Amino acid sequence: MDLSGFVNRKKKSIQQQALMLKELASNPRDMGTLCPSSAALASEMAGALSRSVIKRGACVEIGAGTGPVTAALLDRGVPRERLVVIEKSPALAECLAKRFPGVDVKCRGAEEMGECLAGYPPVSAIISSLPFRSLPEDVSHAIMSEADRVLSFGGIFVQFTYALLGEMPFIPSGFRKVRSRFVLLNIPPAKVEVFLKPRRRGAVTD
């Protein structure tokens, strides 16, 4: 067993947890959680991206925190040069840029995501860890209307929530839920939902 590798990984994970707690103390509504997402949750989020979605365009991750979902997206095969990671907290954005060299990390609000995408192909997937239930309602609306604006027809929007029952609020009209799965191996347990922006409004596509 590689003891020093194990110790290093543990040390990094404790540092990331400490950073999340520090951010939570100063921005509780923006964080919406105590712990980074588990590997199981991150892999369920990334697993929503089919090969064709990955090949078709750019992927935008919003609210990346310390990066568990970013790591899962890279493992899933999203090319670094077509992944844009948007994180509002400067401390977390710095942590992400160090952890994922070559990935375009933008320290911006997701409500400005269109401004982060110059030079990228059309967006085929948006992967969100944003805590929509705790963000101010006008911010949530602004983010989802921007998501609707930048996402291509046929693209997907992936979101997790700790609210195991009930519907995800703020989803733009016309988006269709195509998958909903529980992830029990997370603190707390979560639900991952995938929404499709149909190719034509009202059309049913895969």
Ligand SMILES: C[S@@+](CC[C@H](N)C(=O)[O-])C[C@H]1O[C@@H](n2cnc3c(N)ncnc32)[C@H](O)[C@@H]1O
């Ligand atoms: C639930 S936490 C991150 C979860 C992340 N998957 C993890 O496991 O570390 C939500 C993240 O969204 C970020 N955030 C909140 N409001 C934002 C906004 N308007 N734009 C971009 N990021 C935002 C927070 O700073 C926080 O890092």
